[in-house]
Amino acid sequence: MIRGSAITLRRGGRSVLEGIDLDLVGGEVLALVGPNGAGKSSLLGVLAGEFVPEVGVVELDGRPIGSYSNAELARRRAVLTQEYTVTFPFLVREIVAMGRAPWARRPEADGDDEIIEASMAETDVARFALRRTTELSGGERARVALARVLAQRTSIVLLDEPTAALDLGHQEQVMLLARRLADGGRAVGVVLHDLSLAAAYADRIALLHEGRLIAIGAPAEVLTAERVGAVYETPVRVVEIDGVPVVVPIRH
Amino acid sequence: MTRSRSAAIVVVAMAVLLLGAVLASALLGQLPVTPAEVGQTILRALGVPLPAGDPVIEGALQVVRFPRILLTLLVGAALAVAGVAMQAVFGNPLAEPGVVGISAGAAFGAGIAIALGLSGFGIWTTAVFAFLGALGAAAVVYLVARSQGRTEVVTLLLTGIAVNAFAGAGLALMLFLADSGSREQIVFWQLGSMSGSRWPEVGIVAAITVITGIGLLLQHRRYDLLALGERGARHLGVDVERLRVVTIVGVALLTGAAVAFCGIISFVGLVVPHLIRMMIGPGHRGLILASAVGGALLLTVADLLARTLVTGADLPIGMLTSLVGGPFFFWLLYRQRRRSGGWA
Numbered sequence: 001m002i003r004g005s006a007i008t009l010r011r012g013g014r015s016v017l018e019g020i021d022l023d024l025v026g027g028e029v030l031a032l033v034g035p036n037g038a039g040k041s042s043l044l045g046v047l048a049g050e051f052v053p054e055v056g057v058v059e060l061d062g063r064p065i066g067s068y069s070n071a072e073l074a075r076r077r078a079v080l081t082q083e084y085t086v087t088f089p090f091l092v093r094e095i096v097a098m099g100r101a102p103w104a105r106r107p108e109a110d111g112d113d114e115i116i117e118a119s120m121a122e123t124d125v126a127r128f129a130l131r132r133t134t135e136l137s138g139g140e141r142a143r144v145a146l147a148r149v150l151a152q153r154t155s156i157v158l159l160d161e162p163t164a165a166l167d168l169g170h171q172e173q174v175m176l177l178a179r180r181l182a183d184g185g186r187a188v189g190v191v192l193h194d195l196s197l198a199a200a201y202a203d204r205i206a207l208l209h210e211g212r213l214i215a216i217g218a219p220a221e222v223l224t225a226e227r228v229g230a231v232y233e234t235p236v237r238v239v240e241i242d243g244v245p246v247v248v249p250i251r252h
Numbered sequence: 253m254t255r256s257r258s259a260a261i262v263v264v265a266m267a268v269l270l271l272g273a274v275l276a277s278a279l280l281g282q283l284p285v286t287p288a289e290v291g292q293t294i295l296r297a298l299g300v301p302l303p304a305g306d307p308v309i310e311g312a313l314q315v316v317r318f319p320r321i322l323l324t325l326l327v328g329a330a331l332a333v334a335g336v337a338m339q340a341v342f343g344n345p346l347a348e349p350g351v352v353g354i355s356a357g358a359a360f361g362a363g364i365a366i367a368l369g370l371s372g373f374g375i376w377t378t379a380v381f382a383f384l385g386a387l388g389a390a391a392v393v394y395l396v397a398r399s400q401g402r403t404e405v406v407t408l409l410l411t412g413i414a415v416n417a418f419a420g421a422g423l424a425l426m427l428f429l430a431d432s433g434s435r436e437q438i439v440f441w442q443l444g445s446m447s448g449s450r451w452p453e454v455g456i457v458a459a460i461t462v463i464t465g466i467g468l469l470l471q472h473r474r475y476d477l478l479a480l481g482e483r484g485a486r487h488l489g490v491d492v493e494r495l496r497v498v499t500i501v502g503v504a505l506l507t508g509a510a511v512a513f514c515g516i517i518s519f520v521g522l523v524v525p526h527l528i529r530m531m532i533g534p535g536h537r538g539l540i541l542a543s544a545v546g547g548a549l550l551l552t553v554a555d556l557l558a559r560t561l562v563t564g565a566d567l568p569i570g571m572l573t574s575l576v577g578g579p580f581f582f583w584l585l586y587r588q589r590r591r592s593g594g595w596a
Binding site for chain 2 (some may be wrong): 048050069070071072074075078079081083087088089090091094098099101102104150152184
């Protein structure tokens with residue numbers, strides 16, 4: 001699990017994150033939400049050990065995250081960024097296989113082929129396994145990147161807007177997948193824009209605003225009409241459908 | 253057919269062609285030689301007790317043609333592998349030692365050593381300075397042109413223009429300062445030539461090319477991961493900073509060795525990896541191996557043409573590769589602009 005305390009991050013002289021305490025534990029989906037520029041991706045980067053906070057500590061399984069080598073980190077946590085571009089025309093399967101790189105020359109590498117196939121099946125990319133990634137659409141590339149992250153088989157999975165480029169069906173599919181990973185005991189941290197999607201699949205929601213953690217807890221506790229309206233500067237109504245809060249802007 | 257199988261086929265096919273080109277290079281030239289004489293000379297050089305052949309032919313083969321052929325194929329392999337490694341770390345298929353000015357930097361370094369008559373490293377002084385020049389240019393290009401792990405075409409080319417201009421001016425200054433003997437030596441570099449290859453040079457270029465080539469080949473998995481961008485590679489455990497340093501030093505070594513002894517030979521590192529990628533895909537293990545063979549093949553053929561196209565003249569090989577590589581580069585550029593951001 002990842003434990004971050006009093007995280008303060010500055011970039012370009014500007015404070016991006018301010019005194020954030022946050023845990024990510026196995027078995028849960030934690031959604032990071034908030035307006036553009038709230039610091040969601042930065043927080044995810046800090047939890048991934050990629051950005052080093054000026055103040056505060058991030059611990060991974062009880063050890064400071066900075067004390068792990070890149071290779072050790074890659075066997076513990078996988079990260080999906082919003083950057084899906086691949087420089088050279090690798091085949092989809094080759095890209096997914098790259099997710100196995102941290103396990104090369106280890107006993108875990110024995111299962112590489114099955115893991116690669118399973119990861120492609122779960123993300124619905126197996127159909128174009130032998131196409132070049134450079135020929136795919138944005139949404140297809142996003143799913144290939146997700147398949148690669150899955151193939152890494154880490155106990156912690158961090159996803160930065162995995163649904164941004166996806167259609168409705170694939171959005172649901174990806175969040176179901178995140179749900180299943182968590183139910184299997186993994187820790188899933190996911191940045192989302194769609195509050196209703198977050199409410200439907202996350203165990204906890206962390207609402208960020210201007211680098212601060214405004215609220216964290218169960219979806220129904222965090223997503224109140226008043227709070228969401230204030231943070232997003234847009235009046236909203238929160239209705240409940242099948243026991244899950246759904247956030248709808250009030251449009252006149 | 254899987255990509256790894258097609259890679260093996262391409263490597264073997266090119267190796268056969270290379271063997272043919274090497275044989276042709278040994279036979280053809282101002283002094284006609286028969287296959288039997290080539291075989292006899294090689295066997296005698298290897299210590300097989302055969303009766304001595306025509307001393308003129310044996311001398312020509314041993315002193316002139318063999319070292320030249322070997323140096324040519326080594327330099328071709330070195331330049332092609334340097335191109336692959338650069339394209340991998342720049343995340344741009346147009347990166348090439350000649351285009352971005354690393355070759356010019358090496359020539360500048362070598363020019364300094366010749367013009368000022370430096371001899372701090374004995375007979376290898378020129379090579380050491382060529383390496384330092386290449387390293388300096390590579391570092392500058394890298395620091396200036398790269399952002400977020402990928403280099404935009406325009407930035408890369410503009411940086412290349414600046415580095416080439418600076419190194420070119422530096423070389424011009426050295427020409428100005430040099431005495432007439434050194435001046436002639438420097439001029440021959442700018443054109444690039446394989447004439448005057450000798451065994452000691454073959455030895456050092458072989459050592460550098462083989463060791464550096466293997467060193468870069470060992471990075472093949474990391475280069476593959478780098479296609480995901482710098483962050484993606486790091487998330488998969490690659491020490492990107494270390495990979496960059498290793499690559500820049502490796503490219504400088506390969507380019508420095510090539511330029512120090514043969515002058516500026518551009519576009520080999522651009523044309524060869526590109527064609528190989530089209531044939532076998534971008535996986536770097538196959539790409540580096542096949543590019544090494546392909547580079548050796550291309551330059552051996554180019555040198556054969558340089559020696560035989562015009563009777564009695566030895567054309568500068570750098571001029572030949574640029575005549576072919578320049579239009580190819582235009583075509584690549586055109587294709588990439590049209591795809592607007594497609595990096596295939």
